[in-house]
Amino acid sequence: MNIRMLYLQQEQTTGMVNVQRTLNLLVSGTPPKPKIWAEPQSVIAIYAPVTIWCQGSWEAKEYRLLKEGSSDPWDRQSPLEHMDKAKFYLEHMIQDFAGIYKCYYKSPAGWSEHSDTLVLVLTGVYDKPSLSVWTSHAVTSGETITMQCSSSLGFGRFILIQEGKHHISWTLDSQQNAEWESQAHFVLDPVTTIHNGTFRCYGYFKNHPQMWSESSGSLHLLVSDSKDQSPIHTENGTLTKPKIWAEPQSVIASYATVTIWCQGSSEAQEYRLLKEGSSDPWDRQSPLESLDKAKFCINYMTHDFAGIYKCCYKSPAGWSEHSDTLELVLTEAYDKPSLSVWPSPAVTSGENITMQCSSSLGFGTFILIQEGKHHLSWTLDSQQNANLKFQAHFVLDPVTTIHNGTFRCYGYFRNSPQMWSKSSDPLHLLVSESKDESPTHTENGLGRYQKVLIGVLVSLLLLFFLLILLILFRYQCKGKEKKAGSLCLKKILNGTRSHFIHLIASLLQNPPDEEPQGIVYVQVKPSMLYKAGITSSFPLSEKVLDMKNNQSGENREMYPRVGSVHLAPEVANAKHIPSSNSVPLQATTSKEPQDVTYAQLCIRTLE
Structure with a gap:
């Protein structure tokens, strides 16, 4: 009677929770979060069919399925008639369908939030690895075994899966052996009867985590109880194997409440709970009224209750076989890490x-x-x-x-x-989510270091060229200091007298007190000017050239004295000793080509 009252009280509590959720929905107006799952499972062999289900609300009008990496909905479906869910059917599982999915739906209240993610894995993409066990596939509870999954394809990771209700899995990065094969060693220490069953392993590359190889050959592990608690078999072998589970979960904090359920047959008369390490049944319970299960309540979880459990039941046909194992874990036994x-x-x-x-x-x-x-x-x-x-x-x-x-x-x-x-x-x-959906989503650390190194080398080269330019610049500056501003100009004396005087005065323009004094030399070289109609005259007299003694007042104001002017010897003699290669600086108009004398002026500083 007490057990029935407790059960009814629990049912009332569950009903109150559902009512509260409904009230919250009415107040907030937010559609419930949908649920997503795959049938028969989320790990599917190549070309096999699979169905993705999305369950939302009875008011849903449209369901949408999203696939990671795609901006648009992957598929749209209407809800099934008189149901609160929709199904997305894949007739043949191929590489394009492997990935991570979410779903959501539209109702009169608007769009719902996205569901949790569903990872849909494709197997059979690559050749299968091999699976072996050491020391033996038949061991006793408490021993240590090692399972090795290996392949010559160079997989980045291996996954070991135990088939059955618990569906336990382990994942390890691969390592390379002496024969250049990639492998992983899965250590089960210690093994317990929960590890009884069939194991398989898969391999995959790290850049395609949803595309697995074919499964390895199956490996059947037989773990016997150290005390050899053999199950009590039925007389005719027709009884249903019982199921065992824990609520709220199998990992329980210290002093918390936990309930172990055992579900068998509606004809069951008694349920027994067995704990590994105990020869006698740990507890006995009658089935709940009008139900095919019994519950074993632990009011305060302590270390005495932690362990591995099985259950069985008795019916008019005899005793059932034992259920699978349930591992009940106690937390808070030690300080936290x-x-x-x-x-x-x-x-x-x-x-x-x-x-x-x-x-x-x-x-x-x-x-x-x-x-x-x-x-x-x-x-x-x-x-x-x-x-x-x-x-x-x-x-x-x-x-x-x-x-x-x-x-x-x-x-x-x-x-x-x-x-x-x-x-x-x-x-x-x-x-x-990454915006770059390429196989390699991020650049590795080596790539970053290479970029930094290239940047440093480019900077050093630029600094090297700048240093060379600076040395050349300084060398040119030193050369200019030695020449002290030496300036050589070659002008064609093909202008008026005033233009020629202005040219000479510009070249002589230096402060009068600067040392050393600038001296202008004039070197006259003859040349033929093949141009008709030269009308300008160039009376170049000593008064013009020797500005130190015979400069006029007008020219003194316009062109102050800046130094002495000397004619080169050949120029000085050219005026008094004409030759075939030189002419007076006085030019006359002629239609025939005339010999024209050019002057090259150089300002030099005497050290």
Whole structure:
């Protein structure tokens, strides 16, 4: 009677929760968040059919399916008649369909939010790896075994999966052996009866995490109980195998309440709960009225209740076989470890991150758990660092939007695998979608270093050329200082007398007190000017050239004295001793080509 009252009270509580959710919907006007899943499962062999389901609201008018990497909806479907869900059917699973999906729907209240992510994996893309076990596939509970998954294709990662209800999986980066094969070693320490079953492994490349190889050959592991608790078989073998589970979950905090359920047949008369390590049934319960199950309630979870459980039931036909195993874990048995992430808790899809779980208590194993629908978990053996702390590094390479959420880690000792520490502080990981959907989403550290190195080399080359230019500039400046402003001009004396005087005065313009004095030399060279109609005359007398003694008052005002003017010897003699190659500076008009004398003026400074 008490059990029935408790059950009715629980049903009333569940009803009140549903009523409260309905009221919240009416008040807020926000459609409920949809749910997404795949049938028969999310890991699908190539060319096999698969159905993606999206469940929303009874008022939904249209469902849309989104695929990561596509800006437009991947598909649209109307809800099934008289149902609150829609299905997206893939008749043949191929590479284009592998990926990460979300769904949402439209109702009179508007568009709903997106569902959680669904990772749809395609298998059979590459040749299968090989799977082996050491020491043996038939062991006793408590022993240690190692499963090796290897391939010659150079996979970046291997996944080991245990088939069955628990569907346990392990993921490891590959390592290369002496024969150039990639491999991974999965250590199960210790094995328990929960590991009874069939194992397979897959390989995939890191840039295509949803495209796996064919599965390896199946490996059947047989773990016998150390005390050999053989199940009680039925008389005719027709009874349904019971199912066992824990509510609210199988990982329970210290002193919290947990309920273990065992579901069998409507004809069951008694249910028994068996705990590994105990020869007698741990508890007995009658089935709930008008139900095909029984519950075993633990009001306060302590270390005595942590362990591995099975259940069975008795009916008029006899005893059923044992259920699968349930591992009930106690947390908060030890102080919490610390959890950190590198390089940042906010990253872009495709990047690599490392989560470190560490403690000073010397745990043998650390477990990283992602909370939420997927409830992903990773398990690693600890290593001791230089500070004598024990730690484990969980590498997520690459991260995707499926990793958005809250992470916690735990530690435990290997001789008590069902007694965990307190959970670490939560670490919230935010993974944003990458705009670049190429296979390599981020450039690696080596590429960044190469770019930095190229930039440094270019900068050094520029500095080198600038230094050469500076040396040349200084060399030219020193040459100019030695010549002290030496300026040579060659002008054609083909103008009027005033223009020629202005040219000479401009060349002689220096401060009168500057040292050393500038001296102008005039060198006259004859040349033929083949131009008719030269009308200008050039009376170049000593009065004009020797400005030091015979400069007129008008010219003194216009052109102050700046130095002495001397004619070169050949020029001085040209006036009095005409030759065939020289003519007086007086030119006359003629139609015939005339000999014209040019003057080259050089200002030189006497040191």
